[in-house]
Amino acid sequence: xxxxxNFTNLNVNPCKMCMPMGxxxxxxxxxxxxxxxxxxxxxxxxIRRHMARHYNEPIxxxxxxxxxxxxxxxxxxxxxxxxxxxxxxxxPKIIGxxxxxxxxxxxxxxxxxxxxxxxxxNLNDRHFVPVSTPGxxxxxxxxxxxxxxxxxxxxxxETKPNNSINIIVPNITPAEVRFIKDVxxxxxxxxxxxxxxxxxxxAPFAYSFSKIPPGGSSFSNIKxxxxxxxxxxxxxxxxxxxxxxxxxxxxxxxxLYRCSIPIGLQNNDExxxxxxxxxxxxxxxxxxxxxxxxxxxxxxxxxxxxxIRAAIFGExxxxxxxxxxxxxxxxxxxxxxxxxxxxxxxxxxxxxxxMNNLHETPVIIDDTxxxxxxxLVKQLDVNLLIGHSDGKFIxxxxxxxxxxxxxxxxxxxxxxxxxxxxxxGSTRFLDLLTNTYLDRKYTTYRNRIYAKYAS
Amino acid sequence: xxxxIKTLDERQDFIVCxxxxxxxxxxxxxxxxxxxxxRACVYCGARVVLNPITDAVHIVHGPIGCASYTxxxxxxxxxxxxxxxxxxxxxxxxxxxxxxxxxKLAAAIDEITEKNRPKAVFVYSTCVVGVIGDDLxxxxxxxxxxxxxxxxxxxxxxxxxxxxxGYRAACEALMRLMETENAHSPDVTxxxxxxxxxxxxxxxxxxxxxxxxxxxxxxxxxxxxxVSKITGDSxxxxxxxxxxxxxxxxxxxxxxxxxxxxxxxKYGLPFIKISFIGVEDTVKSMLRIAMMTKNPExxxxxEEFTEEQASITEFQLGKYRDRLRGKRAAAYVGGGxxxxxxxxxxxxxxxxxxxIGTQTGKKEDYDNIRELTDEGTIIVDDSNPTxxxxxxxxxxxxxxxxxxxxxxxxxxxxxxxxxxxxERKHPLCxxxxxxxxxxxxxxxxxSPVWRHIRTKI
Ligand code: SF4
Numbered sequence: 033x034x035x036x037x038n039f040t041n042l043n044v045n046p047c048k049m050c051m052p053m054g055x056x057x058x059x060x061x062x063x064x065x066x067x068x069x070x071x072x073x074x075x076x077x078x079i080r081r082h083m084a085r086h087y088n089e090p091i092x093x094x095x096x097x098x099x100x101x102x103x104x105x106x107x108x109x110x111x112x113x114x115x116x117x118x119x120x121x122x123x124p125k126i127i128g129x130x131x132x133x134x135x136x137x138x139x140x141x142x143x144x145x146x147x148x149x150x151x152x153x154n155l156n157d158r159h160f161v162p163v164s165t166p167g168x169x170x171x172x173x174x175x176x177x178x179x180x181x182x183x184x185x186x187x188x189x190e191t192k193p194n195n196s197i198n199i200i201v202p203n204i205t206p207a208e209v210r211f212i213k214d215v216x217x218x219x220x221x222x223x224x225x226x227x228x229x230x231x232x233x234x235a236p237f238a239y240s241f242s243k244i245p246p247g248g249s250s251f252s253n254i255k256x257x258x259x260x261x262x263x264x265x266x267x268x269x270x271x272x273x274x275x276x277x278x279x280x281x282x283x284x285x286x287x288l289y290r291c292s293i294p295i296g297l298q299n300n301d302e303x304x305x306x307x308x309x310x311x312x313x314x315x316x317x318x319x320x321x322x323x324x325x326x327x328x329x330x331x332x333x334x335x336x337x338x339x340i341r342a343a344i345f346g347e348x349x350x351x352x353x354x355x356x357x358x359x360x361x362x363x364x365x366x367x368x369x370x371x372x373x374x375x376x377x378x379x380x381x382x383x384x385x386x387m388n389n390l391h392e393t394p395v396i397i398d399d400t401x402x403x404x405x406x407x408l409v410k411q412l413d414v415n416l417l418i419g420h421s422d423g424k425f426i427x428x429x430x431x432x433x434x435x436x437x438x439x440x441x442x443x444x445x446x447x448x449x450x451x452x453x454x455x456x457g458s459t460r461f462l463d464l465l466t467n468t469y470l471d472r473k474y475t476t477y478r479n480r481i482y483a484k485y486a487s
Numbered sequence: 488x489x490x491x492i493k494t495l496d497e498r499q500d501f502i503v504c505x506x507x508x509x510x511x512x513x514x515x516x517x518x519x520x521x522x523x524x525x526r527a528c529v530y531c532g533a534r535v536v537l538n539p540i541t542d543a544v545h546i547v548h549g550p551i552g553c554a555s556y557t558x559x560x561x562x563x564x565x566x567x568x569x570x571x572x573x574x575x576x577x578x579x580x581x582x583x584x585x586x587x588x589x590x591k592l593a594a595a596i597d598e599i600t601e602k603n604r605p606k607a608v609f610v611y612s613t614c615v616v617g618v619i620g621d622d623l624x625x626x627x628x629x630x631x632x633x634x635x636x637x638x639x640x641x642x643x644x645x646x647x648x649x650x651x652x653g654y655r656a657a658c659e660a661l662m663r664l665m666e667t668e669n670a671h672s673p674d675v676t677x678x679x680x681x682x683x684x685x686x687x688x689x690x691x692x693x694x695x696x697x698x699x700x701x702x703x704x705x706x707x708x709x710x711x712x713x714v715s716k717i718t719g720d721s722x723x724x725x726x727x728x729x730x731x732x733x734x735x736x737x738x739x740x741x742x743x744x745x746x747x748x749x750x751x752x753k754y755g756l757p758f759i760k761i762s763f764i765g766v767e768d769t770v771k772s773m774l775r776i777a778m779m780t781k782n783p784e785x786x787x788x789x790e791e792f793t794e795e796q797a798s799i800t801e802f803q804l805g806k807y808r809d810r811l812r813g814k815r816a817a818a819y820v821g822g823g824x825x826x827x828x829x830x831x832x833x834x835x836x837x838x839x840x841x842x843i844g845t846q847t848g849k850k851e852d853y854d855n856i857r858e859l860t861d862e863g864t865i866i867v868d869d870s871n872p873t874x875x876x877x878x879x880x881x882x883x884x885x886x887x888x889x890x891x892x893x894x895x896x897x898x899x900x901x902x903x904x905x906x907x908x909x910e911r912k913h914p915l916c917x918x919x920x921x922x923x924x925x926x927x928x929x930x931x932x933x934s935p936v937w938r939h940i941r942t943k944i
Contacts, residue, residue: 039602041595043551043578050552072614072646073518074528078556081892090896092872097520098646103618110520117495117521121873133550134614134646137584168550168579168615237940241899243872403573422558425572 036399044403045425047345048371050167052130053079054175056093057203057439059128061227062183063248066124068094070111070140071132075167085442087206087233092243094118096135103138108145115149119158122244125251126159128179136166159251161186171372172439173347176203177267177274180227184276187251188258190284196222196256197310198263198286200276202349203439204293206234207451212266212294215454218316219307224253224260226276234448258284262310265290266303269348269376293349294453295461296357297326322455329459333466334362340469343367343409345419346438348374348398352381354418354437355394359386361462365394366412373399406430416469433468437461494874495522501869506862512853514868517649523871525819525892526846530613531557532653533643535909536742537609537660538571539563539693539718540726544605546575548592548623549613554578561909563694563719570605579615589621596630596638606723607637609660617644637723639663650821651741651847658746661717662753664726684733684780685711690746690758691739694719695909698916702738702763705796705917709777709788717743730754734779736761736772741822741847762824763916765832765924766800769793800918807925808836810933817842817884819870819893820907823852829888829907830859836925841882844870872896886932901940903931 037043052069056079059067069076076095083091096114098107118127129142142162150160163182165175180200201209209230216223231247263286265277272278280286289310294303304315340363344354348370358365370377378396381387395408406426417423420438427434441447452461500513518524534557538545547554554576577595579588596608612623623640630638643656692699699719706713715721715729735758737747747758759779761772770793777789816838820826823845830840840860844867856866865878879887879900886903887893897904905927907915914920
C-alpha cells in the first residue's frame with residue numbers, strides 16, 4: 033500500500049472536518065438542547081456555516097468566545113458567563129459543552145468549571161454534558177459518536193428493564209432518520225432513537241418559529257435506554273471507545289447489535305434481520321415487495337454497472353455502506369477512501385465475498401486528503417465519484433461526475449432530504465449512480481468512438 | 488432602552504433605535520460569550536483577505552478544521568493560476584500539540600516549495616499555534632532564505648481579537664510582500680515615472696464573481712490603468728509592484744483601510760475610500776478617482792462615462808423600482824462601509840432600510856448609518872440570531888440581506904433573502920451589479936412562494 037497522503041507533512045484539501053462539528057450534529061438530535069463550544073469564536077461560526085449550508089436550517093451554536101485573557105488565565109469566567117447567556121437566550125434543558133483545540137490545549141478542567149457553575153447558580157434542573165472534542169484529536173466522525181456516548185453516559189442510570197429497543201443512528205440525513213422511524217413503526221416496537229435530528233435539522237415551515245426547533249430524543253427515552261431490550265447501533269465503524277452501544281452493553285448489559293447504514297441490499301437485509309431478532313417479529317410484508325423491486329432494479333442495471341469504476345470518499349460509515357452496495361452490484365469501487373483514521377474499513381471490506389472475485393483489487397485508504405484522492409482517481413481511471421460535496425473540485429478539474437452522498441452536501445439544495453436508506457432509497461441511489469454514469473457515456477461515446485476509429 | 492427587546496443586558500449598548508435614542512452605539516469590542524455572535528475569528532479575517540492571491544500557497548498551521556472550513560472560502564475568480572483554491576494544512580495532531588509543530592511546519596514548507604515551486608507562501612497561525620508557542624517568524628525566515636522566495640508569517644492566532652485583527656495581520660503580510668527587493672524591479676521604476684498619475688491600485692476587492700474585472704473595465708474606459716489588484720485575481724508579482732502606483736483606491740475599507748494607511752506612510756501613496764455598490768456610489772467613486780488624477784481628459788471621460796452608464800442603468804432599474812417600492816429591508820453584513828453603500832442603494836430603489844447591522848463596523852461607519860437612515864431604524868453591532876429574529880419581526884422586514892448563516896433564519900421567518908457574501912455567483916458591484924441586486928431582491932421578495940406559505944389546506 034502506498035503512502036496515505038501524497039504530501040508527508042501537509043494535508044492538501046482536507047477530506048475531513050474536526051471533532052466539534054460531529055458533536056454539534058449529535059446535540060441537535062436531543063430535545064431542547066443547545067451546544068456551546070468552549071474555545072474561540074471562529075470554530076463555532078465555521079461549524080454553523082457549514083451545517084447551515086447542508087441542512088438549510090438556522091444552526092445556533094454558542095461559543096465561549098475565548099480571548100487572549102481567557103487563554104492565558106483560563107477560560108472559566110468566559111465559559112460560565114457563556115452558559116449563563118445561553119440559558120437566558122435559549123432556555124435549553126440540556127447544554128452540550130464541547131471543547132475545541134484551544135480549550136484542550138490550555139488544559140481547561142471543564143468538569144470542575146461546570147460543577148462550580150451548577151452550584152453557584154443553583155441549577156439542578158438543567159443538564160450539562162461536557163464532551164472532549166479536541167479538533168486535533170480526530171474527525172467529525174469520532175466527535176459525533178463521542179458526543180452521543182457522553183449524552184447517554186450523563187443521562188442514564190441503572191433502571192428497571194423495559195420492552196423498548198435502542199437505535200443509535202450515525203450521521204445520516206434527517207430524511208433517512210425519518211425512514212428508520214417508519215421501519216420501527218412497522219415493527220410496532222417501542223424504541224429510543226438517539227440522536228433524533230429528523231425534525232430538528234429538517235423542520236417543517238411553521239409560522240411560529242422557535243429557536244430550538246421541536247423534536248429530538250427526549251430525556252425519558254434516553255433514560256429508558258439503560259433498561260432496553262437491546263441496542264441496535266447503526267454503525268460498524270465507530271471505535272469501541274466512542275460507541276454508545278458498547279457503553280450501554282458494558283454498563284447496563286444491554287445486548288448490542290451493530291449493523292451498517294441500511295443502504296444497499298445486504299445492509300438492508302441485515303438491518304431487518306436484526307430488528308426481527310430483537311423484536312421477535314417477522315419482517316413486515318411491505319419490505320418483501322420493496323426488496324423485490326430493488327432486485328429487479330439491480331438486474332436492470334447490472335451490465336451498465338459493470339462499466340463503472342467508482343471512487344468513494346467521506347466518513348467511514350457512509351463510505352462502507354456505499355462500497356458494499358457497489359460491490360454487490362458489480363460496480364468496481366476502485367478507490368475507497370476516508371479522511372478519518374480507521375483500520376476497520378479495510379478489515380470489514382476484506383470480509384465481503386465479492387472482494388475475492390474482482391478483476392482488480394480496490395485501493396482502500398484512510399487518513400487521506402483530496403490531493404491524494406484526486407491523484408488516485410486519475411491513476412485508477414475512475415469514472416464516477418461518490419461522496420460529499422468537496423469532491424466537486426475533482427469534477428471541476430477532471431470532469432468526472434460526482435454523485436453527492438454523505439456529509440456535507442453543501443452546494444446543492446435539499447441535502448437534508450436526500451433519502452438513500454431502505455430498499456427503495458437504495459434503489460434510487462443505485463439508479464442515480466447508473467444514470468450519472470450513463471449520462472456521461474451517452475454524451476461522449478460518439479466522439480470517443482469517432483476519435484478512435486475514424487479520425 | 489428604546490429598542491425594546493429581551494436580549495442580554497450586556498448587549499443593550501450595541502443596539503440603538505435611530506433618532507429616537509441618541510446614545511452612542513458600542514462597537515469594535517470582543518463578542519459576548521454565549522450570545523451566538525455571527526462573527527468568525529482573526530484567522531478567518533486574514534485568510535479571506537489574502538486567499539484571493541492566486542499564485543500563492545496558503546498554509547494553515549494548525550489542526551485540520553480551520554483549513555477545512557475555509558477551503559476555497561471566497562468565490563474569487565482568477566484569470567490565471569488556481570493555487571489559491573487549494574487548502575494546505577499542517578493538520579496538527581496530538582503529538583504536535585505536545586511537542587510543538589515547528590519541525591512539521593518547516594518540513595511542510597520545504598515539501599511544498601520543492602514540489603510546486605510557488606511564488607510565495609503565506610503561513611497562518613491558528614489558535615493552538617498561539618498557545619503552543621511555535622515561532623512562526625523564525626521558521627518562515629529560515630525557509631525564505633533556504634528557498635529564495637517569500638515565506639510570510641501571518642499572525643492570525645484565532646483568539647487574539649476579532650476578525651478585524653485578522654484584516655490587520657493580512658495587511659501587514661501584504662506590506663512585507665511589497666517590501667521585498669523585487670519591488671524595485673525595472674518595471675516598477677518605469678511605472679513610477681509616469682507623470683499623469685493614472686496608475687492606481689485597487690485595494691479591498693476580492694473579485695467575487697468577477698467584480699474586480701468589472702471595475703477594471705470601467706477604469707480603462709476613462710483612461711486609468713490598474714497596477715495592482717489587492718487582492719482579487721492578483722499575483723505575487725503584481726502585489727510587489729503596488730508601490731509604483733500613483734494612488735490607492737480602497738473599496739472594502741474595513742479590511743484594507745489599514746493597508747492604505749501603511750502604504751501612505753511607507754510609500755507616500757495617497758488613498759481614497761470608494762465604493763462600487765449601488766449606482767450613486769459607483770458614479771461618485773468614478774468621479775472622485777478621476778479627480779485624483781487631476782487630468783482634465785480623464786475627468787471629462789469619467790463624467791461622460793458615468794452619465795451614460797447611469798442613465799442606461801436607471802432605465803433598467805425602473806421596472807424593478809415599481810415592484811419594490813415601499814418594501815422594508817433588514818441588512819446584516821460584515822463591514823460598515825458596505826452597509827453604508829447598501830443603504831443608499833436600497834433607498835435608490837425606494838426600499839426602506841428598517842434594520843441595519845454589521846459584524847465589524849466602526850464608530851464612523853455607525854455615524855454614517857445613523858445619518859443615512861430614518862427615524863426608527865434599528866442599528867445593531869455584532870448581532871446574533873435572537874436579536875435578528877426579534878427585529879426582523881418587530882420592524883416588519885420583507886427581506887434580509889446577509890450571508891449564509893443568516894439565510895435559513897430569513898426563510899424560517901418567511902421573508903426574502905439577498906446573499907451579499909463570499910459565495911455568491913453573480914456580481915453585485917458597479918452598474919450591472921446594481922441591476923443584479925434589484926433583480927435578486929425582486930426575485931426573492933416578489934416570489935409567489937410567500938403567498939402560498941400563508942395558506943392552509
Ligand atoms: S480545528 Fe480546532 S481550532 Fe480549528 S475550527 Fe476545529 S476546533 Fe476550532
